[in-house]
Amino acid sequence: MEQNKNKTQKIIIEKYSAIANRDLHTGCCASSGCCGSSVTVDITEAALRNGYSKEELLSAPMEANMGLGCGNPLAIAAIREGEIVLDLGSGGGFDCFLAEKMVGKDGYVIGIDMTPEMVLLARENAKKMGCTNVEFRLGEIEHLPVADGLVDVIISNCVINLSQSKDQVFAEAYRVLKPGGRLSISDIVATAELPEEIKKDPDMLTGCIAGAEDVNKIQEMLQRAGFKNIRLTPKDNSKEILKSWIPGNNAEDYVASFLIEAVKE
Numbered sequence: 001m002e003q004n005k006n007k008t009q010k011i012i013i014e015k016y017s018a019i020a021n022r023d024l025h026t027g028c029c030a031s032s033g034c035c036g037s038s039v040t041v042d043i044t045e046a047a048l049r050n051g052y053s054k055e056e057l058l059s060a061p062m063e064a065n066m067g068l069g070c071g072n073p074l075a076i077a078a079i080r081e082g083e084i085v086l087d088l089g090s091g092g093g094f095d096c097f098l099a100e101k102m103v104g105k106d107g108y109v110i111g112i113d114m115t116p117e118m119v120l121l122a123r124e125n126a127k128k129m130g131c132t133n134v135e136f137r138l139g140e141i142e143h144l145p146v147a148d149g150l151v152d153v154i155i156s157n158c159v160i161n162l163s164q165s166k167d168q169v170f171a172e173a174y175r176v177l178k179p180g181g182r183l184s185i186s187d188i189v190a191t192a193e194l195p196e197e198i199k200k201d202p203d204m205l206t207g208c209i210a211g212a213e214d215v216n217k218i219q220e221m222l223q224r225a226g227f228k229n230i231r232l233t234p235k236d237n238s239k240e241i242l243k244s245w246i247p248g249n250n251a252e253d254y255v256a257s258f259l260i261e262a263v264k265e
Contacts, residue, residue: 008164008205008211009114009164011202011205011206012162012205012206013114013115015206016091016115016117016118016206017115017116017117017118019066019068019118020091020092020115020117020118020120020121021117043065043066043067044057044065046067046244047065047067047069049237049240049241049244050069050070050071050072050186050241051071051072051075051235052072056098059097059098059101060093060094060097060098060125060129061092061097061125061128061129063092063121063124063125064091064092064093064094064097064122064125065092065094066091066092066094068091068157068158069095069157069158069186070157070158070186070187070188070208070235070241070257071157071158071186071187071235071241071257071258071259072157072186073095073155073156073157073184073185073186073259074095074098074099074102074155074184075259076184076259076261077099077153077155077182077184078182078184079099079102079103079153080102080103080152081102081103081104081106081107082103082104082106082107083102083103083107083152083153084103084107084108084109084110084150084151084152084153085099085102085103085107085108085109085110085151085152085153085154085155086109086110086111086112086144086146086150086151086153086154086155086176087099087109087110087111087112087154087155087156087157088112088141088144088154088155088156088159088160088169088173088185089112089113089114089141089156089157089158089159089160089162090111090112090113090118090122090136091113091118091121091122092118092121092122092125093111093121093122093125093126093134093136095155095157096109096110096111096122096134096136097125097126097129097131097134099155100129100131100133100134103133105133107133108133108134108135109133109134109135110134110135110136110137110146110151111134111135111136111137112136112137112138112139112141112144112145112146113136113138113139114138114139114140114141116138119136119137119138122136123136141156141159141160141163141169141172142163142165142168142169142172143172144172144173144175144176146176147176148175148176149175149176149177149178149179150176150178151176151177151178151181152177152178152181152182153181153182153184154173154176154177154181154182154183154184154185155184155185156185156186156187157185157186157187158186158187158188158208158257159187160185160187161187161188161189161208161211161212161213162205162206162208162211163211164211166213166218166221167221167224167225170221170222170224170225170227171224171225173225174225174226174227174264177264178264179264179265180263180264180265181263181264182261182262182263182264183222183227183260183261183262183263183264184259184260184261185259185260185261186235186257186258186259186260187257187258187260188208188209188212188242188255188256188257188258189212189213189214189215189218189232189255189256189258189260190212190213190214190215190254190255191214191215191234191254191255191256192253192254193254194209194210194212194254194255195254198210198249198251198254203246204246204249204251207245207246208245209242209245209246209251209254209255212254212255215232215256215258218232218260219232222260222262226264227262227263227264228262228263228264228265229261229262229263230260230261230262231259231260231261231262232258232259232260232261233258233259233260233261234256234257234258235256235257235258235259238252238256238257238258239252239256241257242255242256242257
């Protein structure tokens with residue numbers, strides 16, 4: 001089992017390292033596929049479909065928006081000035097830079113990513129932005145390099161489904177949140193049993209589909225971690241988002257894009 005986890009993680013790291021390396025060397029995101037799929041997409045179109053505004057797209061470096069999400073967690077996070085925000089799987093830093101504008105000069109934003117190339121890209125983007133209250137750390141979301149009870153809000157955009165230890169991810173999220181802290185994420189969850197051909201397809205794995213967990217099990221995991229006020233809401237345009245990733249695979253029959261909210265009391 002552990003060997004399979006390591007193999008899966010290696011596949012994921014290689015895929016996202018390649019995406020980050022392309023953007024580091026070319027400064028162009030226009031050929032990346034949503035959530036790491038191999039399909040060429042229009043990044044702006046994908047971001048608008050996910051729920052970001054044109055103003056938000058213009059407020060961050062082009063290289064930060066990689067079209068890898070399945071929603072907009074900031075739309076439900078209700079981030080306030082002075083808060084500390086943690087982004088799980090921060091990629092090129094797009095959501096972090098948007099959150100930085102919300103927390104203001106007295107707030108702070110931390111991005112965590114397990115891919116060294118992504119962290120390097122995000123740090124380069126931060127330099128371009130002149131951000132002094134955004135930090136990017138190398139680490140796994142199952143073992144967060146963050147102190148206990150430090151964070152006000154955790155955001156994440158289509159990353160937790162890639163983890164082979166989702167229970168541990170939610171336990172770690174609970175650990176680093178302050179009492180009253182919020183979890184506000186966008187992710188892909190399973191709404192029906194995934195066929196074996198999808199589960200075993202590497203493109204489906206790195207494309208945020210094969211690793212999707214059942215929606216009811218996600219609810220149970222959050223409860224086990226200690227979270228309260230749990231809400232899992234499917235996005236209205238979930239089918240549209242999924243059809244754009246790998247057309248013709250009918251993934252929308254088995255998974256959906258959800259907004260997931262919870263509170264640490």
